[in-house]
Amino acid sequence: AAAGSPDQLRACIAGALEAVRARTHALTSCDEAELVKQHSPLMSPLVWDLAHVGSQEELWLVRDVGGRQALRPDIDQMYDAFEHPRSSRPSLPLLSPEHSRRYIGEVRDKALEVLEQSALEGPALIENGFAFGMIIQHEHQHDETMLATHQLREGPPVLAPEPVPAGTGPSSAEHLPHEVPVPAGPFTMGTSLEPWALDNERPAHQVDLPAFWIDTVPVTNGAYRRFIDADGYQDPQWWSGPGWQHRMAAGLEAPLYWVRDGQGWYRRRFGVFEPVPDAEPVQHVCWYEAEAYARWAGRRLPTEAEWEKAARWDPASGRSHRYPWGEGNPLPSQANLGGKTLRPAVAGSYPAGASATGARQLIGDVWEWVASEFRPYPGFRAFPYPEYSEVFFGTDYKVLRGGSWATDAAASRGTFRNWDYPIRRQIFSGFRTARDAHPDERG
Numbered sequence: 001a002a003a004g005s006p007d008q009l010r011a012c013i014a015g016a017l018e019a020v021r022a023r024t025h026a027l028t029s030c031d032e033a034e035l036v037k038q039h040s041p042l043m044s045p046l047v048w049d050l051a052h053v054g055s056q057e058e059l060w061l062v063r064d065v066g067g068r069q070a071l072r073p074d075i076d077q078m079y080d081a082f083e084h085p086r087s088s089r090p091s092l093p094l095l096s097p098e099h100s101r102r103y104i105g106e107v108r109d110k111a112l113e114v115l116e117q118s119a120l121e122g123p124a125l126i127e128n129g130f131a132f133g134m135i136i137q138h139e140h141q142h143d144e145t146m147l148a149t150h151q152l153r154e155g156p157p158v159l160a161p162e163p164v165p166a167g168t169g170p171s172s173a174e175h176l177p178h179e180v181p182v183p184a185g186p187f188t189m190g191t192s193l194e195p196w197a198l199d200n201e202r203p204a205h206q207v208d209l210p211a212f213w214i215d216t217v218p219v220t221n222g223a224y225r226r227f228i229d230a231d232g233y234q235d236p237q238w239w240s241g242p243g244w245q246h247r248m249a250a251g252l253e254a255p256l257y258w259v260r261d262g263q264g265w266y267r268r269r270f271g272v273f274e275p276v277p278d279a280e281p282v283q284h285v286c287w288y289e290a291e292a293y294a295r296w297a298g299r300r301l302p303t304e305a306e307w308e309k310a311a312r313w314d315p316a317s318g319r320s321h322r323y324p325w326g327e328g329n330p331l332p333s334q335a336n337l338g339g340k341t342l343r344p345a346v347a348g349s350y351p352a353g354a355s356a357t358g359a360r361q362l363i364g365d366v367w368e369w370v371a372s373e374f375r376p377y378p379g380f381r382a383f384p385y386p387e388y389s390e391v392f393f394g395t396d397y398k399v400l401r402g403g404s405w406a407t408d409a410a411a412s413r414g415t416f417r418n419w420d421y422p423i424r425r426q427i428f429s430g431f432r433t434a435r436d437a438h439p440d441e442r443g
C-alpha cells in the first residue's frame, strides 16, 4: 500500500487491481476443457476459482464498501468456499468460462466506481483501504492456488516459465555458513500498523525467545535426497506417531511429483519432465516429511516465532522490519515472487534479500513449514469476519511462512501467515531447520 494523497492511493489500488486481473486471465487463458476439468479432488476446477474471485469482490467491495445492489445474488452460494468442499465443485452448475469472465468484468467495473467514490482519508481510509487491499490479496492467493492446480494437471505444458532474474546470487549455498545464530531476547512479532495486514497477523506483541540457530537457506533437493538415500522413509524413529501413520497410509516415499528412474530422480514441472535439481529448495513436502527430515538431521523445525524473529528482527536497532531486508516493498533483486518463474531460485540466491541475522530466501521461493499450529495472537480480533481466519485456529492446521515463487509481492511480508493441513503437499511447500543454542553459545 502506498502512502500519499487519496488520489495517489486510489491510483495505486486501481493499478494493483488491474495487475492481479491480468495475472488471473493469463492463468485461465487455456482451452475451455482444461478450465472445467477437475485435475485433482484436492483442487477446484480452474473455472470455479475464476468466478469465485469475482464473487468475493462483489460481496466485499460492491455490496459491503459500496452499499450497492447485488449483481448476481443467485450465485453467492455456489462460490462460497464453506458451502461446497473442493471435491464437490465440478458437479455444481458453474458459470462457463465465458460467463465467468464476463461476470468478473462486470463486478470489476462496479468495484472501480466504488473506488472512485470511496473516502480514502481519515477513519474511512483504514476500512476502505483495507477492503481493497484484502480483495487484491485474495485474488493473488487464488492465482497461487490455480498454479498448484496447473502443476497437478497432466498433459502438455500450457504455462511457459520466465527465467529466474539473473544476478541474484551464486549457483550454490556451499560457501555460506549452513546456519546463523539468533541471540536470546524479546522481539516484536505481528503488526498493528501494516495497512494490508490480515486479521491473523495482528496485533503487534512482544515475544521473548531463548537463543537458537536457523538454517541460512531452505533445505535443498540434494540435502533431502540424502534423507531418502539413508532410508529415512523406511525408519519410524525419525517420524512422529501421526507422521509415521500418514507416511504408511499414503505410501510416501519421496516428495510429491518425484519419480525414480535408474539412479536419478526426475519430476514433471508444469508439464515438462526434468531431473530434480539438487541446488533448488525442496518443494511439495508435507509437514510430517519436514518434521521427519529435521529429526534425522539432528535438528527440528523452527517455531513460528523463531522464523519471524530470524526474518524481521534487527540486532542493531532491536526493532522488527516489514521484510528481512528492511521496510521497502520487494524488488526483483531481493526475492523470487510473482509466479512467473514456475520454480524457486537455487538455494543461496538473493544476497540483497538477506535478513539482518544473515538468513536468505525467507521471502519467496518456497513456503516454509514451521513447527507451530495456527493460533490467534494475544489480542486477536476477527476482521472482517470470523470465516477468514478464526474458524481455522486450533490444532488442525500448521503454519507456513514467507511465501513461495508463486506468491505475489502484494500478499507477502514478514508478518504474513499461511496455514494448511500437515498432510498437504500440492502447495509450494518446503522448510528450513533450526536448533537450540548450546549453553556455551549463548554468550
Ligand code: AVJ
Residues within 6 Å of the ligand: 138, 141, 142, 145, 388, 417, 418, 419, 420
Ligand atoms: C490462507 C491460503 C489458506 O486459500 O484457503 C482464499 C486464503 N481464503 N480464500 C486459502 C483464502 C479465502 C487461504 N489460505
Ligand code: FE
Residues within 6 Å of the ligand: 052, 056, 081, 138, 142
Ligand atoms: Fe477465496
